[in-house]
Each structure stands twice: as C-alpha cells, then as structure tokens.
Amino acid sequence: MNARLAEQATADAVATDRELLQRAQASRVYDVAHETALDDAPLLSARLGARVLLKREDQQPVFSFKLRGAYNRMVQLDAAQRACGVVAASAGNHAQGVALAAAKLGIRAVIVMPVTAPQVKIDAVRRLGGDFVEVMLAGDSYSDAQEAAARVQAERGSVFVHPFDDLDVIAGQATVGLELLRQCPNNLHAVFVPVGGGGLLSGIAACIKAQRPGVKVIGVQATDSDAMARSLESGERALLNEVGLFADGTAVKQVGALTFALCQRHVDAMLRVDTDAICAAIRDVYQETRCVPEPSGALALAGLKQYAAAHGDIDGALVAVVSGANMNFDRLRFVAERAEVGEQREAVFAVTIPEERGSFRRFCAALGQHSITEFNYRIGDATRAHLFVGIQTTGRNEREALATAFRAQAFDVLDLTDDELAKLHLRHMIGGRSPLANDERIYRFEFPERPGALTRFLGHMHPDWNISLFHYRNQGADYGRILVGIQVPADEQPAFRQFLDTLGYPHCDESENPAYRLLLRE
Known part of the structure; x- marks a missing residue:
C-alpha cells in the first residue's frame, strides 16, 4: 500500500510539474508585462x-515581477467570476499587479494590505487601479492581511487571487x-x-x-x-x-x-x-x-x-x-547607514582611553591611514573617556588588526560591528549633561571631506584645552561637519580665539545655542 501511495504521489508531482511548465509557456503575461x-x-x-x-x-511597469502572476491568474477568469470581482491580500507588490490587471481587464477588486506596507506601494495601488480598486489596510503582516481578505471574500463572494499559492500565479x-x-x-x-x-x-x-x-x-x-x-x-x-x-x-x-x-x-x-x-x-x-x-x-x-x-x-x-x-x-537613510557594515567596509568600536593629555593623539596614531566614518564622545568620567568610533575597513581581518592596534596602546576595546543595539540606538545616545564639562565652549567646524580629513583635524587640536564633547558622522557630503566641546577657562579665551584663527577651518560658536543649553548644559 505504501509503495502504491508513493508511486501515485510521484506521478501526481510529475503531472503538476508538466502542467506548470505548459501553463508558463502558454502564459499571457506579456499582455501587460515585458x-x-x-x-x-x-x-x-x-x-x-x-x-x-x-x-x-x-x-516592469509596476517595478516588480508580481504583475506576471496576478495578471495570468485574472485573465483566466470566466465572465461569471469577473462579475463577482476579486479580492487579494498583499504587502504591496502583488497588490500593484492585481490593481493594474483589474484596470486592464475591467474587474472590480478589493485589495487588503498590512498597515506596515510602504506608503509608496499603497499610493501606487490606488493610482494603478483607479476606480476599479478598493484598498483596505489590516494587520501588521501579509498573513494578517490574508485573514482580513478571507473575510471579505466570504462576505462578497469574490474570487481570491492568491499572491503565491496558485498554479496560474506560479506559472x-x-x-x-x-x-x-x-x-x-x-x-x-x-x-x-x-x-x-x-x-x-x-x-x-x-x-x-x-x-x-x-x-x-x-x-x-x-x-x-x-x-x-x-x-x-x-x-x-x-x-x-x-x-x-x-x-x-x-x-x-x-x-x-x-x-x-x-x-x-x-x-x-x-x-x-x-x-x-x-x-x-x-x-x-x-x-x-x-x-x-x-x-x-x-x-x-x-x-x-x-x-x-x-x-x-x-x-x-x-x-x-x-x-x-x-x-x-x-x-x-537607514540603508546608507548600514551598507558599509554589511559590506564589512566599516567597523564600529567602543574604545576606552585615559582622560588625559595626549590620549587623542595616541588614538589617532593607532588608526594609521584608516579614515574615520563616525566619532562620538562626551566627557563623563574624570579618569576614562569612552569613544564610539566607526572606521573604514576592507574586511574582517582589518577590523581585528585595528582592535589589536588599540590594545597595543593599552586602550580597552569593544567591537560593536555586529551589535544591533549599538548600531540602531546607542550611537545616537552618547552625550547628555556632564558635571565635568566646566568652562565648555561648543563649536561647529567644517572641512573638505577627504580620506583622513578627520584624523588631520584631530591632529591640529591644541593639547592645552580638553575636548569634552565630539560628534562626527560621514554622511557622504562634500564637507564634513563636526560638533566639538572644548573646555576653555575665561582668562584663556583670547588665546583660544587666536588658536581658532590659525586652525584654518570654518567654525561657528554655538555656546549660546538654546538647544545646547537646554539639553547638554548643567
């Protein structure tokens, strides 16, 4: 009995494969697709x-392959089925295919999409379907939308156009x-x-x-x-x-x-x-x-x-x-942020260095010729400074070599490249008010965004004044933009202004900025 059942299952599978190939070869997708x-x-x-x-x-006309299956299913409907209309559930691309097919064939369609569907897809469905399509939003995923579509089908007697589990759609x-x-x-x-x-x-x-x-x-x-x-x-x-x-x-x-x-x-x-x-x-x-x-x-x-x-x-x-x-x-914005890490072209580290003169220079020396893609720091401890730093790399081996170079300088290192919490959230949360930021002045600087530009900027910073805040992220623009907090006592202000003039970078004093005073000043 089991052998006969297995033989029958094999025969059924072969028949399905043959029918699928025949339907694909005879498909009418090119009425609307190319x-x-x-x-x-x-x-x-x-x-x-x-x-x-x-x-x-x-x-494709709807910027997705889904048009092929949706149209091939709907063009097979007889007159009675077309009169009943269709219902579909989709995260977006199948919906666009159904909408265009409905308009092309003159069939009424209800399309249920999850509320999480991108707005660009929802708008496209309405545009493609015109007066033939009604869009409903339900649930957080395709499966939730499918359940809602099943209820609509039961209420209206429409034909369900499945986004994937139908032989004509697959063909x-x-x-x-x-x-x-x-x-x-x-x-x-x-x-x-x-x-x-x-x-x-x-x-x-x-x-x-x-x-x-x-x-x-x-x-x-x-x-x-x-x-x-x-x-x-x-x-x-x-x-x-x-x-x-x-x-x-x-x-x-x-x-x-x-x-x-x-x-x-x-x-x-x-x-x-x-x-x-x-x-x-x-x-x-x-x-x-x-x-x-x-x-x-x-x-x-x-x-x-x-x-x-x-x-x-x-x-x-x-x-x-x-x-x-x-x-x-x-x-x-998110894609650009994460693509470098996905290609292993950016490594992300938390590096702890002593809060003392010369530490930044030793950190820059450990970087060698690598370009910094992100640098976040806020003074928070009298003895240690915690840096969040992104560095341009060519692969995992280079990432490990960088960690070794930092440790050779007696810096503590935590590799955050694969840490989702750090990449999504913590990189934006470094900072806040600090009781140690006495005599802090806040400046914005700009410089031409070239390889090694940030490292050169750090190298020009005068060692006599302590950096209490630093924020930089390479955004792919022509100019790099940095926010720096520098602790300068009142009697040293003239010397500091002279230093800024010789630094050679465009800058703007933001020390009286109301947002800074509200969010970062004690």
Missing part, C-alpha cells in the same frame, strides 16, 4: 571573481525563469531567487529543472522571515510567530502548500541574509544600474554574494533576480 533585461554586473563580477548577472524585474512568475534561460543559454552555474511565500522561487525552479537540471536554483530569505528555509529543513510547512518588516515584500509567516511541495522537489539550497547584507546589496545594485531596489528586491544578490564568498572558483555565471524596486524614500 521581457526584462539580464544585465551584466561588471563591478560585482570583478570583485567576486565570477560572472554576475542581474535579472531586472524592477523594470506567471515562472516566465522569469523561461526568459533568463533564453537570455543566458550557456554556462549558467546558479540562479538566486528571493523568497516570501515561494511563488517566484517554485516557478523558476520548476521551469529551470525541467529544461536544464544541472543549473542550481537557490532561494534567499531574510533571517527574520525565513519560513521557507525552516519548512524545507523540517520537511513540513513552518508557521512563524513574527516576521521582520525591513524586507516587507517577503515578510510571510507561512509558505504555500503548493509552493512548498514544488520547492521540495526543485530547490537546491536556501540561504539566509541579515539586514546589513541586504543594505550592502541595495548599494551594489545601485552602483551597477543606478537604480535602487527595495530590500526584498536585493535579497537574491545578498545571497549570491554570500555563496560566492563561500565557494572559491565558480564555473559559470551567477544570476540574481532583482525582484522589485518599490522602495520607500525614507528608508534610504
């Missing part, structure tokens, strides 16, 4: 030592795989695909394995939204209690039953990447294309880089699917 470019990434290729290609789904997404096989006919090593519910991954994997089984298909998920990875590891669909919201397009608590079964048969491996790695990949895509992907859109490239770093010589091209570019502009 074949996107498979672009070489020469900068990444040179850096990683392997040919890297980017499948540019961010170039629409699978056309991405068919395209890249046509575009890259020779020497293809692996394709990396972002994963939420699994529609894109399962569709691409099934089509690639049907036509070129030797090509690896690797799924990539955020570490805090890894439902597919956990499911494949355990052999059954996992249900996450919570999902991360940075890569909102793939924030799914549970993958689909159909997508899970397809991925079990056809996916070679799963990779997990953290937020810093995603931010670094966003920057990489920008540097190659001058386009900015959303976090989920950069997932595949983050995984590709992880794979390339772990696998030496690679025979054949590596393809990353850039799945979408619906980026909230407000997130760019």
Whole structure:
C-alpha cells in the first residue's frame, strides 16, 4: 500500500510539474508585462571573481515581477467570476499587479494590505487601479492581511487571487525563469531567487529543472522571515510567530502548500541574509544600474554574494533576480547607514582611553591611514573617556588588526560591528549633561571631506584645552561637519580665539545655542 501511495504521489508531482511548465509557456503575461533585461554586473563580477548577472524585474511597469502572476491568474477568469470581482491580500507588490490587471481587464477588486506596507506601494495601488480598486489596510503582516481578505471574500463572494499559492500565479512568475534561460543559454552555474511565500522561487525552479537540471536554483530569505528555509529543513510547512518588516515584500509567516511541495522537489539550497547584507546589496545594485531596489528586491544578490564568498572558483555565471524596486524614500537613510557594515567596509568600536593629555593623539596614531566614518564622545568620567568610533575597513581581518592596534596602546576595546543595539540606538545616545564639562565652549567646524580629513583635524587640536564633547558622522557630503566641546577657562579665551584663527577651518560658536543649553548644559 505504501509503495502504491508513493508511486501515485510521484506521478501526481510529475503531472503538476508538466502542467506548470505548459501553463508558463502558454502564459499571457506579456499582455501587460515585458521581457526584462539580464544585465551584466561588471563591478560585482570583478570583485567576486565570477560572472554576475542581474535579472531586472524592477523594470516592469509596476517595478516588480508580481504583475506576471496576478495578471495570468485574472485573465483566466470566466465572465461569471469577473462579475463577482476579486479580492487579494498583499504587502504591496502583488497588490500593484492585481490593481493594474483589474484596470486592464475591467474587474472590480478589493485589495487588503498590512498597515506596515510602504506608503509608496499603497499610493501606487490606488493610482494603478483607479476606480476599479478598493484598498483596505489590516494587520501588521501579509498573513494578517490574508485573514482580513478571507473575510471579505466570504462576505462578497469574490474570487481570491492568491499572491503565491496558485498554479496560474506560479506559472506567471515562472516566465522569469523561461526568459533568463533564453537570455543566458550557456554556462549558467546558479540562479538566486528571493523568497516570501515561494511563488517566484517554485516557478523558476520548476521551469529551470525541467529544461536544464544541472543549473542550481537557490532561494534567499531574510533571517527574520525565513519560513521557507525552516519548512524545507523540517520537511513540513513552518508557521512563524513574527516576521521582520525591513524586507516587507517577503515578510510571510507561512509558505504555500503548493509552493512548498514544488520547492521540495526543485530547490537546491536556501540561504539566509541579515539586514546589513541586504543594505550592502541595495548599494551594489545601485552602483551597477543606478537604480535602487527595495530590500526584498536585493535579497537574491545578498545571497549570491554570500555563496560566492563561500565557494572559491565558480564555473559559470551567477544570476540574481532583482525582484522589485518599490522602495520607500525614507528608508534610504537607514540603508546608507548600514551598507558599509554589511559590506564589512566599516567597523564600529567602543574604545576606552585615559582622560588625559595626549590620549587623542595616541588614538589617532593607532588608526594609521584608516579614515574615520563616525566619532562620538562626551566627557563623563574624570579618569576614562569612552569613544564610539566607526572606521573604514576592507574586511574582517582589518577590523581585528585595528582592535589589536588599540590594545597595543593599552586602550580597552569593544567591537560593536555586529551589535544591533549599538548600531540602531546607542550611537545616537552618547552625550547628555556632564558635571565635568566646566568652562565648555561648543563649536561647529567644517572641512573638505577627504580620506583622513578627520584624523588631520584631530591632529591640529591644541593639547592645552580638553575636548569634552565630539560628534562626527560621514554622511557622504562634500564637507564634513563636526560638533566639538572644548573646555576653555575665561582668562584663556583670547588665546583660544587666536588658536581658532590659525586652525584654518570654518567654525561657528554655538555656546549660546538654546538647544545646547537646554539639553547638554548643567
């Protein structure tokens, strides 16, 4: 009996795979979508030592691949189903696909999105759908929105357009795989695909394995939204209690039953990447294309880089699917902040030095030729000074060498590069009022932002006056801006003003600034 059941399961799987390939080949996605470019990434290729290609789904009319599956499902509806309208749940990109398809086909649609969906996606859904679409906001994740959509479907008798667990939706997404096989006919090593519910991954994997089984298909998920990875590891669909919201397009608590079964048969491996790695990949895509992907859109490239770093010589091209570019502009500040760490180009340390004359100079000497990206300090102890410092590096080995150099100067060192609390919050909380900041004067300085500029500035600071506050962060501008607190007794003010004149940096006295006096003065 068990043997017969196994044989039947195998036959059913083969039939599903065959039907999926046939539906993908017959798909009508090109009524609204177009074949996107498979672009070489020469900068990444040179850096990683392997040919890297980017499948540019961010170039679709809705800036995401999701249009393919949504339209392919809705164009199959008969007249009676179209009259009932459709309902969909989405974190944003599927919603845009449904909205455009609804307007194109003249079908009424209710689209439920989580309240955490980026505003750029909510606005795009309303714009694309026009009078055919009603947008509802419910819950914090896709799964919450799906529950609300199910209630709407029950009330109105609408057709539910699933974002991933539907054969026609998967077939629409699978056309991405068919395209890249046509575009890259020779020497293809692996394709990396972002994963939420699994529609894109399962569709691409099934089509690639049907036509070129030797090509690896690797799924990539955020570490805090890894439902597919956990499911494949355990052999059954996992249900996450919570999902991360940075890569909102793939924030799914549970993958689909159909997508899970397809991925079990056809996916070679799963990779997990953290937020810093995603931010670094966003920057990489920008540097190659001058386009900015959303976090989920950069997932595949983050995984590709992880794979390339772990696998030496690679025979054949590596393809990353850039799945979408619906980026909230407000997130760019965070991305820029974290990309350096994600690429291991910035190390972050807490360094404790003696609160005495010459300590800053010894600290600068330990830096060598490295550029400082951030420097935060506030006097708080009569004997020790605690510095929060970011330093430009080229990798982990250099980070360890810096820590060794600081310890050689008898400085205590705490490596904060992987410390989420420090990177998110504590870097902005260093300071406050200090009873030790007697005779403090506050100045803003500006200087041309060149490599080593901050180190040279510190080297010019006169040793006769104690630095009680220091704040600097490299923001990528032409000029660096520093806030410095210097303890200067009243009878030394003339000498200090003369020192400022000879320092050669534009400066502004902020000692009477009301915000400074309210927040930092005793």
